[in-house]
Amino acid sequence: MIVCLFDIDGTLLASGGAGKAALESAFTEVFGIALRAEIPYSGRTDRAIGRDLMQSHDVEPSPENWQKLLVAYLARLPDSLNNHHGRVLPGIGTLLQTLRERNDVALGLLTGNVQAGAKVKLGHYGLFEHFAFGGFGDRHFDRDDVAREALGAIHTHVGTHVKPDRVWVIGDTPLDVKCARAIGARVVAVATGVHTREELHNARPDLTMADFSDPSSFLGILS
Ligand SMILES: [Mg+2]
The missing domain is CATH 1.10.150 (DNA polymerase; domain 1)
Known part of the structure; x- marks a missing residue:
């Protein structure tokens, strides 16, 4: 898994x-x-x-x-x-649908948002249904602790057999890369937030992407 x-x-x-x-x-x-x-x-x-x-x-x-x-x-x-004029970022809808159709992939969240805020934001854009568990920013000051909470949620919701190197964190900041490493996970950095591809690349993720409009490099590395 x-x-x-x-x-x-x-x-x-x-x-x-x-x-x-x-x-x-x-x-x-x-x-x-x-x-x-x-x-x-x-x-x-x-x-x-x-x-x-x-x-x-x-x-x-x-x-x-x-x-x-x-x-x-x-x-x-x-x-x-x-x-406010917000949007779902390029390719995300298709990517989530593609991943959900695979029976060897489980989808969760690793976010600094408080859990209730995450639900409201994702619900506003019709994305909440994709995620059954995660780590959230209600109690933690450090994102690395959110990653540890998310790993615990994986063990509860998916199973203790999931090894950290089968966990992929997908995020848009160097702090997402850092927190993935804190739990021994792999990480994709995507330059759809405020950070450039170069800034993200310097944080040494496993993969850096401009966006997910063509997710083939990510889907390839997953398999
Ligand atoms: Mg972010």
Whole structure:
């Protein structure tokens, strides 16, 4: 059995900034503070982004404040997705369908999104049905820990017989490559997010792709 673990933002879909906008407007609403600091989002977990937003605006980064921010974010996310021009990235629909038709491949998620946010984003684009399990960004500050959670989910949902070198992580950032290596998985980097092919290549994935409009090199390496 081969397991493919997909990142969401920049890999399966581009939300057009809907997630960031929902989180930032939630932050302003909950804490009454206009945002003044930019923090990095790419490849990071929602939990870490939330903590950094709080810390950089002198808000106590307590679990209670994180919960308030999370509830407000999830309340805003559906409208934000409707109000931004996002899209499913090239070739993804066909790729997921192709992989689902194979009885030797299982599909999961490895994302920095909180689980509820992942469901809303994927549901908005009709992709949620493809994924039965995954690792998410609810509790973890480090993406490597999300990868460990995803590996645990594989063992629960697919079986403990799945060896890490039969697991493929598909993501759009150097952090996706790094977290795949943290669990001994193989990794495809796809340049449909903010990183160039060269930046991704320098992180030393097993394969770098411009996008999945022609997935043959990926499907070839899987077999
Ligand atoms: Mg991503």
